[in-house]
Amino acid sequence: MHTPFNDIFKTRYPIIQAGMGPYDTTKLAVAVAKAGGLGLISTVGMGSFKMPGIGEFKYSAIFGTGTPEQLLERSMDHVLKEIVTDNDARFGVNIPVSEEFIPTAARLIKYVIDRLKKDPAAKKKCVVIVTSAGDPLPWSVNPGDKKLDVSIPIKKELPSITWCHVVPSIRAAKRCEKANVDVVIASGREGGAHCSWRDTSTMVLVPEVVQAIKKPVIAAGGFCDGRSLVAALALGAIGIQMGTRMIATKESDFEQSWKELLTKTTEEDTLIARGFFGPMRFVRNSRALKLVDATVRGAPDLYKGIPTGSTQEIIDLEVNGLENLFKGNIDETPVLGGQVAGRIHDIPTVKELIERIIKEADETLAKLQKFK
């Protein structure tokens, strides 16, 4: 399957494995890159860092110790070592740029740029920075009114990198065009984790973003197989980004209990609650229901004015809940996941998954020809 995606990212297939911080996706990114997709390293332990207005969380027992740069360096070193002999293997880095996270995001963006400038082998393989969860403008060549003390013009510093930004709305997509982002990832409400209170489904968002801007668009939120890949292409996207589906693979770094829970979750079993960095989609379990209760208490009229930031109750429920994952209590863990969990029924290898998707997409395209 060849779309403009393959030419932009130099991969075999038009598939991105989503960034899924604060979780580690290093091994997953290796497997995806080797299987012909674009693997993304996530911002591991993003909650461990001090954030203005939120404070500091000690995730180090879970995600390892070190500065943000050291954690990223560890992941990049591992991916580069593993894919050095795979000619087509490509990967990128996801760095959320939400308000609370801007100082850390700037450090991470700087780390990637500096490293790629001095390391040609890394520059060949690490082809993308995916920013998300915030405003792209401070990171553009001309940040203008959105220039922050820590602004870094990504494309000016490193013109060879492809810069993608994730958006939940047409307004945000237009902002990407203004910032001259290379590729826009339109992520619909079905998706796991970060979403928007004023959410729009993938089916509505993707074609409208495609129509509203002149940049290539990748669809995210609800993708898992060949049929949904073809649907994304039909909506005008050049490829797909998958998060939840990629978690439930043999190589993924996520706990086995998380993977298994996804295979048992139905399409009705996810819900949105306030999370650490704003609204998130969780798999429905005891912890998620507690988060919903806390969300409703903190915002009696969700649709009139949703408070930004997070309450202490939410932070405690989410951050402390994370330890339960490693204590074997998945029901009291805040498990992020999208509606597409209802379409996940197995835990294949990444290679099996990607090859199955491409085969099914080819078959689906052939079947559709019959309707002409």
Ligand SMILES: Cc1cc2nc3c(=O)[nH]c(=O)nc-3n(C[C@H](O)[C@H](O)[C@H](O)COP(=O)(O)O)c2cc1C
């Ligand atoms: C566990 C988990 C963590 C996530 N963390 C991030 C993140 O750190 N940055 C980001 O841009 N998106 C994050 N997302 C969203 C994904 O990047 C992706 O856009 C989304 O999963 C797509 O929808 P899907 O789950 O239906 O495939 C996360 C998703 C999940 C499931």
